[in-house]
Amino acid sequence: MRLLITNIAQLATMAGVAAKDGVGVTWDDLGLVTDAAVLIEDGAIRYAGPAAALPKHGPPDRAIDAEGAVALPGLIDPHTHPCWVGSRHDEFAMRAEGKTYREINAAGGGIRASVRHVRRATPDELAAACTGRLARMFALGVTTVEAKSGYALNTEGELRMLRAIAQAAARTDQTIVPTFLGAHAIPPEFDGDRDGYTELIVREMLPAVAAENLATFCDAFVEPGFFTLEQGRRILTAAKDLGFRLRVHADEFEPFGGAQLAAELGATSADHLMAVDDAGIRALAAAGVTATLLPATTLFLGQSNYAPARKLLDAGCRVALATDFNPGSSYTENLQLVLTLACTALHMTIAEAWAGVTYNAARALLLHESRGALLPGRRADLLLFDAPDVRAIPYHLAMSDLRWIIAGGQLYRAPTPFAQRA
Ligand SMILES: [Zn+2]
Structure with missing residues (x-):
């Protein structure tokens, strides 16, 4: 042809x-x-x-x-959560009325709302929902998408999500890169026992995902109230030993050492980074970890604490851009919007922004020799x-x-x- x-x-x-x-x-x-x-x-x-x-x-x-x-x-979107069912517009309305994140969580919102919906969903429902979202991204020019699990938070459900992502991937000419994100949040049955859930991920989930070859990457949400640095290190080290490549949700809320952990473990990408400190920036630059920034999340949450893109770039970091498409904090498939936000909110040049959604995004998925x-x-x-x-x-x-x-x-x-x- x-x-x-x-x-x-x-x-x-x-x-x-x-x-x-x-x-x-x-x-x-x-x-x-x-x-x-x-x-x-x-x-x-x-x-x-x-x-x-x-x-x-x-x-x-x-x-x-x-x-x-x-x-x-x-275009390449290297950070998305496209596999879920159940709209969270009620939370959006609560935020519009001035309710806090804590109040929304107390009312049953947040990631746990999606966990309830996804645990009840059939494999076909998950695959259909994921397929539709990938198709919307494609219509906006996104030919490669990273897709994370992380809304079931139990072994059977996480496998079901990853199989649904594989099913959706088989239906499109896009390239889909699957990521296991069992360490997205603590499920309700492990309330007060984060170490117990960490052990479940390490001993049961990771080997099961590896056995079916369902994910290229393992990701972890290393943030206060989610997974500690120690728990993140335990999960990501175990993943690395099983042959997964690594990415980290890092330093979104406060400088927590997530960037340094990504550098220490040789992660491919550290994502969010709104609160990354100078030591974290130096660590990312020295280790060659791609900094993946998600300005649509900051916009969607009505906040102004955009990631310090200029500092990252000026320190010699490679910067990629992504939508963070998800039902809670960034409900947009539009990577072209992110391209604009990079220029307006992150103060990146147009050349830096284009690199961020093409070659650098491919680099954040280790596809830079064939794409971008x-x-x-x-x-x-x-x-x-x-x-x-x-x-x-x-x-x-x-x-x-x-x-x-x-x-x-x-x-x-x-x-x-x-x-x-x-
Ligand atoms: Zn995310």
Whole structure:
């Protein structure tokens, strides 16, 4: 299968971002090419560059006139919680009325509300819910998604969630990266016994998930009131011994040492980091742990304590961006919104923000050798936007000007933003 795309007014290959491994990204690293063409063969990029230098090739099976579109790598969302059922709009209403997190929890809200719903859900219900959310992300240009478990918090339920994620992954041309997050919260039956639940994760859940090969990564919520540094270390070390790669929910509420723990254990990514301190920032930079920032969460919670992106970047950290899509603190599938928030709320440059949703996000999932840049041999995940320039895409707040989506060489027309008379 050969697909040829011509008449691309501006192409961003991310070649410089890849060459720098995502650290110290500047405008020139976007690898911008004007009057470009892309040649795709058997699901991989064969050529992406000036149309004038297009190599000799056989007749294309499909040819697309991009009509002056802007082309970029497919977006990558490296932190989502898409597998749950049951709306939590009641909590949203309580927050709107000024109720605190503690009051909402006392009324049965928070993660435990989702745990009640997910424990009752059938595998098919979970897979259907997850499939629909991944499809919404795809319609917004997200061709790779990390997907976490963590709303069952018992062995059977966590396995059911991960199998549902695998079922949803089999139905899409997106790449889905599954993460085991049994250490998301303490389930009610372990109230007052966090060590007991930690042992259940280590002795029963992790080996069961590994035996079925259901997750690439293991994640843990290392925060006050959730898992201590010691418990996080115990869980993540056991996971590492079983062959999982690691990621950490770190320093969201206070500087708790989560960033340092991620660095100590050689985690791939440390996520949230709103409260990370200077020592944590230095540790992440020195260990090469990707800092994954989730500004939509801060926005959705009506807060202003955005992560110190500038400090992280200036200290030499690689910064990725994600939605944190989840039913409580960030109910949005829209990574393009996050791209804008990176520029407005995190004070990142547009080049840094684009790197954060492409190459650096691939790096946060250890997929940077095959995704996140439009270079020969890489998987053909790319987007064509109806926009005059790559800068015009984050400029358009919470709207998508996407025209075509290509995932693994498969061509999709993006949904039209216009209503159609019925
Ligand atoms: Zn999360």
